[in-house]
Amino acid sequence: MCAVLLLSSVLHADDKCGVEVKLLLSPGQTEATVASFQLVRETTGQVYLFDTEGLDLLSKGVIVRLRRGADSDLTIKVRPPASKKLVDPSSGREDFKCEMDLIGGQTNPAYSIRSKYSGLRVPDAGPNIFSLLSDGQKKLLKEAGVSIDWTRVRRIGSIKSTDWDSVSQPPFGRLTLELWEWNAGSILELSTSVGPNSGQPSYAELVRLVNAKELSISASQGAKARIVLESLGSHVTR
Numbered sequence: 418m419c420a421v422l423l424l425s426s427v428l429h430a431d432d433k434c435g436v437e438v439k440l441l442l443s444p445g446q447t448e449a450t451v452a453s454f455q456l457v458r459e460t461t462g463q464v465y466l467f468d469t470e471g472l473d474l475l476s477k478g479v480i481v482r483l484r485r486g487a488d489s490d491l492t493i494k495v496r497p498p499a500s501k502k503l504v505d506p507s508s509g510r511e512d513f514k515c516e517m518d519l520i521g522g523q524t525n526p527a528y529s530i531r532s533k534y535s536g537l538r539v540p541d542a543g544p545n546i547f548s549l550l551s552d553g554q555k556k557l558l559k560e561a562g563v564s565i566d567w568t569r570v571r572r573i574g575s576i577k578s579t580d581w582d583s584v585s586q587p588p589f590g591r592l593t594l595e596l597w598e599w600n601a602g603s604i605l606e607l608s609t610s611v612g613p614n615s616g617q618p619s620y621a622e623l624v625r626l627v628n629a630k631e632l633s634i635s636a637s638q639g640a641k642a643r644i645v646l647e648s649l650g651s652h653v654t655r
């Protein structure tokens with residue numbers, strides 16, 4: 418009976434996962450994209466990613482991200498195999514998010530917990546980051562079956578982040594444009610959040626809309642954090 422209830426809970430949680438439709442554009446099209454979609458509310462901040470020199474966290478589907486700006490936060494995100502479903506380990510007490518990342522037409526599950534960050538300094542070593550994790554974030558890593566040697570984790574890179582939002586862009590709700598710039602490159606991502614059953618149709622419509630506006634779609638599609646981490650390789654920011 419308990420096993421049935423647990424399976425029901427897991428499936429129910431997965432059914433509620435929204436879809437984050439993401440499309441990478443040519444960074445050289447930033448101004449044209451902002452104008453074409455009439456994007457407003459520009460905000461800037463810094464994003465810091467943490468991993469080992471060998472990118473062990475990335476290889477396990479784990480992203481550790483600290484964002485500083487108007488809303489500073491520390492986020493733990495896990496991308497387990499599609500067959501592994503996770504539920505909120507904090508039982509609603511923390512900012513848990515379950516979503517399906519639809520990138521390049523491919524959908525992958527992602528689970529994250531975000532906590533507020535009020536520190537004045539950005540940590541540079543794994544043990545310092547681990548000491549900041551909430552109970553829910555630690556449990557999320559445990560539920561995902563991830564073991565991390567935090568003594569080997571370092572801050573990798575520093576990314577300037579600029580975001581723009583649209584009030585409404587039919588047939589979508591809000592569209593978000595995010596530009597990441599770091600010393601080895603830049604990424605421009607257009608995204609929108611849709612319901613559990615609207616991912617593929619919304620992705621096709623977003624591609625159609627971008628093409629109609631004669632904007633350039635990047636030949637390489639992928640998750641921003643993965644692209645940044647792989648571009649930096651073993652160059653760890655001290």
